[in-house]
Amino acid sequence: xxxxxxxxxxxxDILRLKIxxxxxxxxxxFTARDEAHMRAIEFMSEGKELPVEFNRGxxxxxxxxxxxxxxxxxxxxxxxxxxxRMNKLAPKILEKVEVMxxxxxxxxxxxxxxxxxxxxxxxxxTGGAGALAAQTIKKVKAHHWEDxxxxxAIWIFEVENFGPLIVGIDAHGNxxxxxxxxxxxxxxxxxxxxx
Amino acid sequence: xxxxEQVVNTVYxxxxxxxxxxxxxxxxxxxxxxxxxxNPVAKSNLEAILKNIDASGKLKVPMCQDTGLPVIFVDIGRxxxxxxxxxxxxxxxxxxxxxxIPLRPNxxxxxxxxxxxxxxxxxxxxINVDLVEGDSLKLTVMPKGGGSENVSAMKxxxxxxxxxxxxxxxxxxxxxxxxxxPPIFLGIGIGSTFDGAAKLAKKALLRDVSVMDEYETKIxxxxxxxxxxxxxxxxxxxALAVLVELGHCHTAxxxxxxxxxxxxxxxxxxxxx
Numbered sequence: 001x002x003x004x005x006x007x008x009x010x011x012x013d014i015l016r017l018k019i020x021x022x023x024x025x026x027x028x029x030f031t032a033r034d035e036a037h038m039r040a041i042e043f044m045s046e047g048k049e050l051p052v053e054f055n056r057g058x059x060x061x062x063x064x065x066x067x068x069x070x071x072x073x074x075x076x077x078x079x080x081x082x083x084x085r086m087n088k089l090a091p092k093i094l095e096k097v098e099v100m101x102x103x104x105x106x107x108x109x110x111x112x113x114x115x116x117x118x119x120x121x122x123x124x125x126t127g128g129a130g131a132l133a134a135q136t137i138k139k140v141k142a143h144h145w146e147d148x149x150x151x152x153a154i155w156i157f158e159v160e161n162f163g164p165l166i167v168g169i170d171a172h173g174n175x176x177x178x179x180x181x182x183x184x185x186x187x188x189x190x191x192x193x194x195x
Numbered sequence: 196x197x198x199x200e201q202v203v204n205t206v207y208x209x210x211x212x213x214x215x216x217x218x219x220x221x222x223x224x225x226x227x228x229x230x231x232x233x234n235p236v237a238k239s240n241l242e243a244i245l246k247n248i249d250a251s252g253k254l255k256v257p258m259c260q261d262t263g264l265p266v267i268f269v270d271i272g273r274x275x276x277x278x279x280x281x282x283x284x285x286x287x288x289x290x291x292x293x294x295x296i297p298l299r300p301n302x303x304x305x306x307x308x309x310x311x312x313x314x315x316x317x318x319x320x321x322i323n324v325d326l327v328e329g330d331s332l333k334l335t336v337m338p339k340g341g342g343s344e345n346v347s348a349m350k351x352x353x354x355x356x357x358x359x360x361x362x363x364x365x366x367x368x369x370x371x372x373x374x375x376x377p378p379i380f381l382g383i384g385i386g387s388t389f390d391g392a393a394k395l396a397k398k399a400l401l402r403d404v405s406v407m408d409e410y411e412t413k414i415x416x417x418x419x420x421x422x423x424x425x426x427x428x429x430x431x432x433x434a435l436a437v438l439v440e441l442g443h444c445h446t447a448x449x450x451x452x453x454x455x456x457x458x459x460x461x462x463x464x465x466x467x468x
Contacts, residue, residue: 020236035308065260065299076297077251077260082342082374106342106373106427126243127342127376127426128459130260131251149310150300151260164243166236166428180429181372184421188369191420195361 004161008056011099017121017167019176024163025123028141028156029058029103033081035152036145037089044096051144052154055097061086061104063151065130066140073140075157077130080105083122091115103165107177113169122169124176136162197332197467199279205465206267206288209336211296213463214257217248220404221380221460224435228378228425237430241378244425244458259459262298263338265289265320266397272329275468282322285334289313289320301341323394335401335464340457343379346371349393349452360385360451361414367453368418368434373427376457378435380404381418384452387442392450395440400456401464404436411437425458 005013007027017023030052032040043050064078083104090108094100094115101120102108105127116122125133139158146153169175217225225248229241251258267285271277292298293314302316303309314320327333348367352359364383371379384395407415415437424430435458444450 063260063299065257065262065297067297077257077262077299079247079260081261082345084374105376124426124428126240126247127373128259128261128340128457129243129247131254131256131258132243132247133260134256135250135254149303149312152310164239166239168428176428177373180422180424180427183429184369184372184423187420187422188365191365191417192362195365195417 007058009058009099009101011119014099014101014119014121015171017170019167019170019174021167022163023123023165023167024161025058025159025165026161027159029060029159029162030157031060031062031064031155033061033063033152034085034089035148036154037086037093039145039148041089041092044093052156054093054100056099058101058103061102064155066150066155073143075134075137075140075155078133078137079128079130080125082106083108087112094120107168107175113173113175116169116171117173118171121167121171123165124168125163125165133162136160197275197277199284201467202281202284202334203288203291205334205467206285206336207291207295209334209463209465210289210292210298210338213336213338213461214262214296214298215251215255217460218462222248224404225378225458228432228435232425232430232432234424234430236428237424237432240425240428257296257298259340260299261340261342262301263340263461264301265314266323266337266339267320268323268325268335268337268398268401270325270327270333272327272331274330275332277332285320285322286315290315330468332467333464334467335462337397337401338461340459343375343455343457346375347454349450351389352449352451354447354449356449361417363451364414364453365417365421367455368423369421371455372423375455376459377423377427378425378432378458380456380460381434381437382454382456383437383439384454385439385441386444387450388444389450391442392452393454395442396452396454399438399440400454400460401462402438404438404460407436407438411439
Protein backbone atom coordinates (compact mmCIF):
# COMPACT_ATOMS: atom_id res chain seq x y z
CA UNK A 1 0.00 0.00 0.00
CA UNK A 2 1.19 3.53 -0.79
CA UNK A 3 0.96 6.48 1.63
CA UNK A 4 1.78 10.16 1.17
CA UNK A 5 2.63 11.66 4.56
CA UNK A 6 2.81 15.32 5.45
CA UNK A 7 5.00 16.75 8.23
CA UNK A 8 4.74 17.60 11.12
CA UNK A 9 3.63 14.01 11.70
CA UNK A 10 0.28 12.92 13.05
CA UNK A 11 0.18 9.86 15.30
CA UNK A 12 -2.75 8.33 13.37
CA ASP A 13 -0.84 8.50 10.08
CA ILE A 14 2.09 6.68 11.66
CA LEU A 15 0.07 4.00 13.47
CA ARG A 16 -1.63 3.10 10.18
CA LEU A 17 1.60 2.06 8.48
CA LYS A 18 2.48 -1.62 8.10
CA ILE A 19 5.81 -3.25 7.26
CA UNK A 20 6.32 -3.47 3.52
CA UNK A 21 4.14 -0.41 2.81
CA UNK A 22 5.53 2.31 0.55
CA UNK A 23 5.73 5.87 1.90
CA UNK A 24 6.48 9.28 0.37
CA UNK A 25 7.16 12.25 2.66
CA UNK A 26 6.18 15.84 1.98
CA UNK A 27 7.27 18.75 4.14
CA UNK A 28 10.34 18.91 6.34
CA UNK A 29 12.94 16.33 7.35
CA PHE A 30 16.28 16.83 9.12
CA THR A 31 19.54 14.88 9.07
CA ALA A 32 21.20 13.47 12.19
CA ARG A 33 24.01 10.95 12.45
CA ASP A 34 26.15 9.69 15.35
CA GLU A 35 27.53 13.06 16.51
CA ALA A 36 24.23 14.98 16.26
CA HIS A 37 22.45 12.21 18.19
CA MET A 38 25.06 12.32 20.94
CA ARG A 39 24.83 16.08 21.25
CA ALA A 40 21.03 16.08 21.15
CA ILE A 41 20.93 13.54 23.98
CA GLU A 42 23.39 15.64 25.97
CA PHE A 43 21.26 18.78 25.40
CA MET A 44 18.10 16.89 26.40
CA SER A 45 19.64 15.66 29.65
CA GLU A 46 20.86 19.16 30.49
CA GLY A 47 17.50 20.72 29.58
CA LYS A 48 19.07 22.86 26.84
CA GLU A 49 17.01 24.01 23.88
CA LEU A 50 17.47 21.99 20.68
CA PRO A 51 17.71 23.62 17.24
CA VAL A 52 15.21 21.12 15.81
CA GLU A 53 11.96 19.58 17.00
CA PHE A 54 12.26 15.80 17.28
CA ASN A 55 8.64 15.45 18.38
CA ARG A 56 6.42 14.98 15.29
CA GLY A 57 9.62 15.18 13.25
CA UNK A 58 11.29 13.02 10.63
CA UNK A 59 14.91 12.18 11.43
CA UNK A 60 16.99 11.27 8.41
CA UNK A 61 20.12 9.16 9.01
CA UNK A 62 22.15 10.95 6.38
CA UNK A 63 25.41 12.80 6.05
CA UNK A 64 24.72 14.81 2.93
CA UNK A 65 27.18 16.17 0.41
CA UNK A 66 26.38 19.89 0.34
CA UNK A 67 27.53 22.75 -1.88
CA UNK A 68 27.26 26.51 -1.51
CA UNK A 69 25.74 27.93 -4.72
CA UNK A 70 25.03 31.62 -5.12
CA UNK A 71 25.11 32.15 -1.36
CA UNK A 72 22.70 29.27 -0.69
CA UNK A 73 23.33 25.69 0.43
CA UNK A 74 22.28 22.99 -2.04
CA UNK A 75 22.10 19.24 -1.41
CA UNK A 76 24.25 17.61 -4.11
CA UNK A 77 23.94 13.99 -3.00
CA UNK A 78 21.98 12.88 0.05
CA UNK A 79 21.23 9.18 0.44
CA UNK A 80 20.83 7.34 3.76
CA UNK A 81 23.62 6.12 6.04
CA UNK A 82 23.74 2.85 8.05
CA UNK A 83 21.14 3.20 10.79
CA UNK A 84 22.53 0.43 13.03
CA ARG A 85 25.21 2.85 14.28
CA MET A 86 22.41 4.76 16.02
CA ASN A 87 20.93 1.64 17.71
CA LYS A 88 22.02 2.70 21.20
CA LEU A 89 21.28 6.38 20.63
CA ALA A 90 17.82 6.43 19.02
CA PRO A 91 15.91 4.97 22.02
CA LYS A 92 17.16 7.83 24.22
CA ILE A 93 15.55 10.31 21.85
CA LEU A 94 12.42 8.24 21.24
CA GLU A 95 11.61 8.18 24.96
CA LYS A 96 11.28 11.98 24.88
CA VAL A 97 8.83 12.21 21.96
CA GLU A 98 5.21 11.32 21.28
CA VAL A 99 5.58 10.62 17.58
CA MET A 100 8.57 10.40 15.26
CA UNK A 101 9.77 8.74 12.07
CA UNK A 102 13.28 7.63 11.18
CA UNK A 103 14.59 7.30 7.62
CA UNK A 104 17.73 5.24 7.08
CA UNK A 105 19.12 2.06 5.64
CA UNK A 106 19.90 -1.43 6.88
CA UNK A 107 17.35 -1.58 9.73
CA UNK A 108 17.67 -1.18 13.51
CA UNK A 109 17.85 -3.35 16.64
CA UNK A 110 15.13 -4.92 18.80
CA UNK A 111 15.74 -2.15 21.36
CA UNK A 112 14.75 0.42 18.73
CA UNK A 113 11.77 -1.67 17.59
CA UNK A 114 10.53 -1.61 21.21
CA UNK A 115 11.19 2.13 21.53
CA UNK A 116 9.16 2.80 18.35
CA UNK A 117 6.08 0.97 19.65
CA UNK A 118 2.98 3.15 19.66
CA UNK A 119 4.85 6.23 18.43
CA UNK A 120 7.10 5.75 15.46
CA UNK A 121 8.24 3.95 12.34
CA UNK A 122 11.48 3.18 10.58
CA UNK A 123 11.49 3.88 6.85
CA UNK A 124 14.09 2.32 4.56
CA UNK A 125 15.53 4.23 1.62
CA THR A 126 17.81 2.69 -1.00
CA GLY A 127 21.37 3.02 0.23
CA GLY A 128 23.70 4.95 -2.01
CA ALA A 129 20.88 6.56 -3.98
CA GLY A 130 22.24 10.01 -3.16
CA ALA A 131 21.74 11.70 -6.52
CA LEU A 132 18.15 10.45 -6.70
CA ALA A 133 17.37 11.65 -3.16
CA ALA A 134 18.83 15.09 -3.83
CA GLN A 135 16.33 15.60 -6.64
CA THR A 136 13.42 15.51 -4.19
CA ILE A 137 15.06 17.98 -1.81
CA LYS A 138 13.52 21.26 -2.88
CA LYS A 139 15.18 23.58 -0.40
CA VAL A 140 17.76 23.61 2.38
CA LYS A 141 15.92 25.46 5.14
CA ALA A 142 18.69 25.71 7.72
CA HIS A 143 21.64 23.92 9.23
CA HIS A 144 22.92 23.64 12.78
CA TRP A 145 25.95 22.42 14.70
CA GLU A 146 28.27 23.15 11.78
CA ASP A 147 31.26 22.53 14.07
CA UNK A 148 30.53 18.80 13.79
CA UNK A 149 31.57 18.91 10.12
CA UNK A 150 29.44 18.64 6.97
CA UNK A 151 28.36 14.98 7.32
CA UNK A 152 27.60 15.15 11.05
CA ALA A 153 25.84 18.53 11.20
CA ILE A 154 22.04 18.84 11.27
CA TRP A 155 20.59 19.89 7.89
CA ILE A 156 16.90 20.75 7.55
CA PHE A 157 15.44 19.90 4.14
CA GLU A 158 12.15 20.76 2.53
CA VAL A 159 11.17 17.68 0.51
CA GLU A 160 8.60 16.80 -2.09
CA ASN A 161 7.50 13.18 -2.44
CA PHE A 162 10.66 11.98 -0.73
CA GLY A 163 10.81 8.25 -1.46
CA PRO A 164 9.89 5.54 -2.27
CA LEU A 165 10.51 4.56 1.35
CA ILE A 166 9.69 1.05 2.56
CA VAL A 167 8.26 0.65 6.07
CA GLY A 168 10.98 -1.53 7.63
CA ILE A 169 9.72 -1.29 11.22
CA ASP A 170 6.15 -0.32 12.11
CA ALA A 171 4.75 1.15 15.33
CA HIS A 172 3.42 -2.23 16.47
CA GLY A 173 6.68 -4.12 17.05
CA ASN A 174 7.01 -5.64 13.57
CA UNK A 175 10.25 -5.56 11.61
CA UNK A 176 10.80 -6.60 8.03
CA UNK A 177 14.47 -7.11 8.88
CA UNK A 178 13.87 -9.49 11.79
CA UNK A 179 11.95 -11.90 9.57
CA UNK A 180 14.66 -11.79 6.92
CA UNK A 181 17.47 -12.11 9.48
CA UNK A 182 15.83 -15.25 10.87
CA UNK A 183 15.69 -16.78 7.40
CA UNK A 184 19.30 -15.75 6.74
CA UNK A 185 20.42 -17.50 9.97
CA UNK A 186 18.64 -20.69 8.91
CA UNK A 187 20.09 -20.49 5.40
CA UNK A 188 23.54 -19.92 6.91
CA UNK A 189 23.39 -23.18 8.87
CA UNK A 190 22.46 -25.09 5.72
CA UNK A 191 25.23 -23.45 3.65
CA UNK A 192 27.87 -24.24 6.30
CA UNK A 193 26.86 -27.90 6.31
CA UNK A 194 27.04 -28.10 2.52
CA UNK A 195 30.47 -26.43 2.18
CA UNK B 196 57.73 13.05 -19.33
CA UNK B 197 55.16 13.10 -16.52
CA UNK B 198 54.70 16.45 -14.79
CA UNK B 199 53.31 17.70 -11.48
CA GLU B 200 50.27 19.50 -12.93
CA GLN B 201 49.40 16.50 -15.06
CA VAL B 202 49.20 14.29 -11.94
CA VAL B 203 47.08 16.87 -10.07
CA ASN B 204 44.59 17.10 -12.93
CA THR B 205 44.54 13.36 -13.58
CA VAL B 206 43.72 12.61 -9.91
CA TYR B 207 40.90 15.17 -10.12
CA UNK B 208 39.58 13.68 -13.39
CA UNK B 209 39.70 10.14 -12.02
CA UNK B 210 37.70 11.10 -8.94
CA UNK B 211 35.18 12.90 -11.12
CA UNK B 212 34.81 9.84 -13.32
CA UNK B 213 34.61 7.36 -10.39
CA UNK B 214 32.06 9.43 -8.44
CA UNK B 215 29.67 10.13 -11.31
CA UNK B 216 29.79 6.89 -13.30
CA UNK B 217 30.49 3.21 -12.75
CA UNK B 218 32.69 1.10 -14.98
CA UNK B 219 30.97 -0.98 -17.64
CA UNK B 220 31.53 -4.33 -15.87
CA UNK B 221 29.88 -3.04 -12.68
CA UNK B 222 26.88 -1.53 -14.49
CA UNK B 223 26.39 -4.77 -16.41
CA UNK B 224 26.42 -6.79 -13.17
CA UNK B 225 23.77 -4.49 -11.65
CA UNK B 226 21.56 -4.64 -14.76
CA UNK B 227 21.78 -8.44 -14.81
CA UNK B 228 20.79 -8.50 -11.14
CA UNK B 229 17.76 -6.29 -11.86
CA UNK B 230 16.69 -8.58 -14.70
CA UNK B 231 17.15 -11.80 -12.71
CA UNK B 232 15.80 -10.74 -9.29
CA UNK B 233 12.26 -11.96 -8.64
CA ASN B 234 11.57 -10.55 -5.17
CA PRO B 235 9.53 -7.30 -5.75
CA VAL B 236 11.08 -5.29 -2.87
CA ALA B 237 14.54 -6.34 -4.05
CA LYS B 238 13.69 -5.40 -7.63
CA SER B 239 12.44 -1.95 -6.60
CA ASN B 240 15.72 -1.31 -4.76
CA LEU B 241 17.74 -2.40 -7.80
CA GLU B 242 15.60 -0.14 -9.96
CA ALA B 243 16.34 2.81 -7.64
CA ILE B 244 20.06 2.00 -7.87
CA LEU B 245 19.97 2.00 -11.69
CA LYS B 246 17.91 5.21 -11.80
CA ASN B 247 20.38 6.78 -9.37
CA ILE B 248 23.38 5.89 -11.54
CA ASP B 249 21.57 7.46 -14.47
CA ALA B 250 20.73 10.64 -12.50
CA SER B 251 24.31 10.91 -11.27
CA GLY B 252 25.71 10.79 -14.80
CA LYS B 253 23.15 13.22 -16.21
CA LEU B 254 23.36 15.75 -13.37
CA LYS B 255 27.13 15.30 -13.07
CA VAL B 256 26.91 14.85 -9.29
CA PRO B 257 28.35 12.08 -7.09
CA MET B 258 26.01 9.06 -7.12
CA CYS B 259 26.38 8.56 -3.36
CA GLN B 260 26.74 11.22 -0.68
CA ASP B 261 29.43 9.02 0.87
CA THR B 262 32.03 9.95 -1.69
CA GLY B 263 34.43 7.68 0.17
CA LEU B 264 37.84 7.90 1.70
CA PRO B 265 40.48 8.60 -0.98
CA VAL B 266 42.39 5.38 -1.68
CA ILE B 267 44.93 5.63 -4.49
CA PHE B 268 47.06 3.03 -6.24
CA VAL B 269 50.21 4.12 -8.04
CA ASP B 270 52.11 1.78 -10.35
CA ILE B 271 55.51 3.20 -11.23
CA GLY B 272 57.29 1.78 -14.27
CA ARG B 273 60.98 1.01 -13.72
CA UNK B 274 62.08 3.11 -16.69
CA UNK B 275 60.10 6.16 -15.59
CA UNK B 276 61.92 9.13 -14.13
CA UNK B 277 60.00 11.31 -11.69
CA UNK B 278 61.70 14.52 -10.65
CA UNK B 279 58.88 16.20 -8.72
CA UNK B 280 56.88 15.72 -5.53
CA UNK B 281 54.53 12.90 -6.63
CA UNK B 282 52.91 12.57 -3.21
CA UNK B 283 52.32 16.33 -3.09
CA UNK B 284 50.72 16.24 -6.54
CA UNK B 285 48.32 13.45 -5.50
CA UNK B 286 47.37 15.37 -2.34
CA UNK B 287 46.76 18.49 -4.43
CA UNK B 288 44.54 16.46 -6.78
CA UNK B 289 42.46 15.18 -3.86
CA UNK B 290 42.10 18.73 -2.48
CA UNK B 291 40.99 19.99 -5.89
CA UNK B 292 38.50 17.11 -6.29
CA UNK B 293 37.07 17.71 -2.81
CA UNK B 294 36.54 21.39 -3.50
CA UNK B 295 35.43 21.36 -7.12
CA ILE B 296 33.42 18.16 -7.76
CA PRO B 297 32.70 18.48 -4.76
CA LEU B 298 33.40 15.48 -2.50
CA ARG B 299 32.11 15.19 1.03
CA PRO B 300 34.91 15.84 3.50
CA ASN B 301 35.06 12.40 5.10
CA UNK B 302 38.51 12.22 6.66
CA UNK B 303 38.51 12.99 10.40
CA UNK B 304 41.06 12.66 13.23
CA UNK B 305 40.49 9.16 14.68
CA UNK B 306 40.30 10.28 18.31
CA UNK B 307 39.12 13.90 18.39
CA UNK B 308 36.87 13.28 15.30
CA UNK B 309 37.80 16.79 14.08
CA UNK B 310 37.21 17.23 10.35
CA UNK B 311 39.86 19.26 8.48
CA UNK B 312 37.32 19.67 5.65
CA UNK B 313 39.50 18.71 2.69
CA UNK B 314 39.94 14.91 2.86
CA UNK B 315 43.61 15.36 3.73
CA UNK B 316 45.11 14.06 6.97
CA UNK B 317 47.52 11.60 8.54
CA UNK B 318 48.08 8.81 5.93
CA UNK B 319 45.15 10.17 3.90
CA UNK B 320 44.91 10.04 0.93
CA UNK B 321 46.05 6.48 1.31
CA ILE B 322 48.71 5.97 -1.37
CA ASN B 323 49.69 2.44 -2.34
CA VAL B 324 52.80 2.22 -4.48
CA ASP B 325 53.77 -0.71 -6.65
CA LEU B 326 56.94 -0.99 -8.71
CA VAL B 327 56.23 -2.45 -12.15
CA GLU B 328 57.80 -2.95 -15.57
CA GLY B 329 57.54 -0.29 -18.29
CA ASP B 330 57.97 3.46 -18.62
CA SER B 331 54.60 4.75 -17.49
CA LEU B 332 52.78 5.90 -14.36
CA LYS B 333 49.42 4.26 -13.70
CA LEU B 334 47.10 6.08 -11.31
CA THR B 335 43.99 4.38 -9.94
CA VAL B 336 41.51 5.92 -7.54
CA MET B 337 39.09 3.97 -5.40
CA PRO B 338 36.81 6.19 -3.30
CA LYS B 339 35.90 3.73 -0.53
CA GLY B 340 32.63 4.09 1.36
CA GLY B 341 32.46 3.75 5.14
CA GLY B 342 29.43 1.49 5.45
CA SER B 343 30.98 -1.39 3.55
CA GLU B 344 34.42 -0.86 5.08
CA ASN B 345 32.91 -1.09 8.61
CA VAL B 346 31.69 -4.64 8.08
CA SER B 347 34.84 -5.95 6.40
CA ALA B 348 36.81 -8.48 8.43
CA MET B 349 40.10 -10.36 8.61
CA LYS B 350 41.13 -13.52 10.40
CA UNK B 351 44.47 -15.19 11.01
CA UNK B 352 43.36 -18.73 10.19
CA UNK B 353 45.39 -21.89 10.74
CA UNK B 354 47.28 -23.66 7.93
CA UNK B 355 44.98 -26.65 8.57
CA UNK B 356 41.89 -24.52 7.84
CA UNK B 357 42.28 -23.93 4.09
CA UNK B 358 38.95 -25.66 3.44
CA UNK B 359 37.26 -23.40 6.01
CA UNK B 360 37.93 -20.20 4.04
CA UNK B 361 34.58 -20.17 2.14
CA UNK B 362 32.72 -20.63 5.46
CA UNK B 363 34.54 -17.65 6.97
CA UNK B 364 33.59 -15.52 3.94
CA UNK B 365 29.91 -16.54 4.14
CA UNK B 366 29.92 -15.76 7.88
CA UNK B 367 31.37 -12.28 7.29
CA UNK B 368 28.65 -11.56 4.72
CA UNK B 369 25.94 -12.92 7.02
CA UNK B 370 27.12 -10.67 9.86
CA UNK B 371 27.24 -7.67 7.53
CA UNK B 372 23.57 -8.17 6.55
CA UNK B 373 22.07 -5.09 4.92
CA UNK B 374 24.66 -2.67 6.34
CA UNK B 375 27.10 -2.51 3.40
CA UNK B 376 24.43 -1.60 0.79
CA PRO B 377 24.05 -4.94 -0.99
CA PRO B 378 24.27 -6.20 -3.68
CA ILE B 379 27.94 -6.21 -2.72
CA PHE B 380 31.27 -7.09 -4.28
CA LEU B 381 33.71 -9.16 -2.24
CA GLY B 382 37.45 -8.59 -2.41
CA ILE B 383 39.25 -11.44 -0.70
CA GLY B 384 42.93 -11.56 0.14
CA ILE B 385 44.35 -14.95 1.04
CA GLY B 386 47.92 -15.28 2.27
CA SER B 387 50.70 -12.69 2.59
CA THR B 388 50.92 -11.09 6.05
CA PHE B 389 48.36 -9.61 8.47
CA ASP B 390 48.33 -6.28 6.63
CA GLY B 391 49.23 -7.80 3.27
CA ALA B 392 46.05 -9.90 3.13
CA ALA B 393 43.93 -6.78 3.67
CA LYS B 394 45.82 -4.99 0.90
CA LEU B 395 45.27 -7.91 -1.49
CA ALA B 396 41.56 -7.90 -0.63
CA LYS B 397 41.29 -4.22 -1.50
CA LYS B 398 43.29 -4.61 -4.71
CA ALA B 399 41.06 -7.51 -5.77
CA LEU B 400 38.13 -5.07 -5.94
CA LEU B 401 39.84 -3.28 -8.83
CA ARG B 402 39.47 -6.31 -11.09
CA ASP B 403 36.89 -6.77 -13.87
CA VAL B 404 33.92 -8.11 -11.89
CA SER B 405 32.66 -10.24 -14.79
CA VAL B 406 35.65 -12.59 -14.74
CA MET B 407 35.64 -15.21 -11.97
CA ASP B 408 37.31 -18.61 -11.65
CA GLU B 409 35.77 -21.79 -10.26
CA TYR B 410 36.79 -21.12 -6.65
CA GLU B 411 35.38 -17.58 -6.74
CA THR B 412 32.15 -18.76 -8.40
CA LYS B 413 31.67 -21.42 -5.74
CA ILE B 414 31.97 -18.84 -2.94
CA UNK B 415 29.61 -16.46 -4.78
CA UNK B 416 26.96 -19.17 -5.09
CA UNK B 417 27.24 -19.99 -1.39
CA UNK B 418 26.95 -16.31 -0.39
CA UNK B 419 23.86 -15.84 -2.56
CA UNK B 420 22.06 -18.67 -0.78
CA UNK B 421 21.96 -16.45 2.34
CA UNK B 422 18.94 -14.50 1.07
CA UNK B 423 20.03 -11.10 2.45
CA UNK B 424 19.17 -9.45 -0.87
CA UNK B 425 19.50 -5.83 -2.01
CA UNK B 426 19.62 -3.49 1.02
CA UNK B 427 19.09 -6.45 3.36
CA UNK B 428 15.38 -6.60 2.58
CA UNK B 429 15.54 -10.14 1.21
CA UNK B 430 16.18 -11.51 -2.26
CA UNK B 431 18.24 -13.88 -4.33
CA UNK B 432 21.09 -11.52 -5.08
CA UNK B 433 23.29 -10.49 -2.15
CA ALA B 434 26.64 -10.38 -3.94
CA LEU B 435 27.53 -9.72 -7.56
CA ALA B 436 31.12 -10.94 -7.61
CA VAL B 437 33.79 -12.63 -5.51
CA LEU B 438 37.33 -11.64 -6.39
CA VAL B 439 40.23 -13.46 -4.76
CA GLU B 440 43.88 -12.44 -4.75
CA LEU B 441 46.57 -14.74 -3.40
CA GLY B 442 49.95 -14.09 -1.78
CA HIS B 443 52.57 -16.47 -0.44
CA CYS B 444 52.47 -16.59 3.34
CA HIS B 445 54.47 -17.87 6.30
CA THR B 446 54.32 -21.67 6.64
CA ALA B 447 52.70 -21.17 10.07
CA UNK B 448 50.05 -18.72 8.83
CA UNK B 449 46.89 -18.40 6.77
CA UNK B 450 45.78 -14.75 6.80
CA UNK B 451 42.35 -14.18 5.19
CA UNK B 452 40.85 -10.74 4.65
CA UNK B 453 37.39 -9.97 3.29
CA UNK B 454 36.95 -6.42 2.03
CA UNK B 455 33.30 -5.69 1.36
CA UNK B 456 32.41 -3.19 -1.34
CA UNK B 457 28.94 -1.66 -1.76
CA UNK B 458 27.07 -1.81 -5.09
CA UNK B 459 28.81 1.47 -5.97
CA UNK B 460 32.10 -0.23 -6.77
CA UNK B 461 33.81 3.00 -7.78
CA UNK B 462 37.17 2.77 -9.52
CA UNK B 463 38.96 4.67 -12.28
CA UNK B 464 42.44 4.47 -13.78
CA UNK B 465 44.67 6.42 -16.13
CA UNK B 466 48.10 5.79 -17.59
CA UNK B 467 50.56 8.69 -17.91
CA UNK B 468 53.81 8.69 -19.83
